[in-house]
Amino acid sequence: MNATVKITKIGNSAGIVLPKELLARLRAGVGDTLYVTEAPDGVRITAADPDFAEKMAAAERVMREDRDILRILAQ
Numbered sequence: 001m002n003a004t005v006k007i008t009k010i011g012n013s014a015g016i017v018l019p020k021e022l023l024a025r026l027r028a029g030v031g032d033t034l035y036v037t038e039a040p041d042g043v044r045i046t047a048a049d050p051d052f053a054e055k056m057a058a059a060e061r062v063m064r065e066d067r068d069i070l071r072i073l074a075q
Contacts, residue, residue, distance in 0.1 A: 001025060 005016040018026075028034060028047040037044050063070060 001021065003019055003022050005018065007014050007016055023029060026034065026045070026047045032047060033049075035046050035049055037046070037050055
């Protein structure tokens, strides 16, 4: 999907209006938080918190590597 948005003036700030098709792809709506991160080719806008994904990957790594220890601690 390619979308073009226009920057508009909102008070002393600037903003963009996201088309409903783009919001649907992001699974986001009014009041949701979107995350903007730098990417090699520009910026990336996602509804998923990139820090959370990194933390979950680290937790899954620990759970795989230390499965026996975690099993003992759970008892």
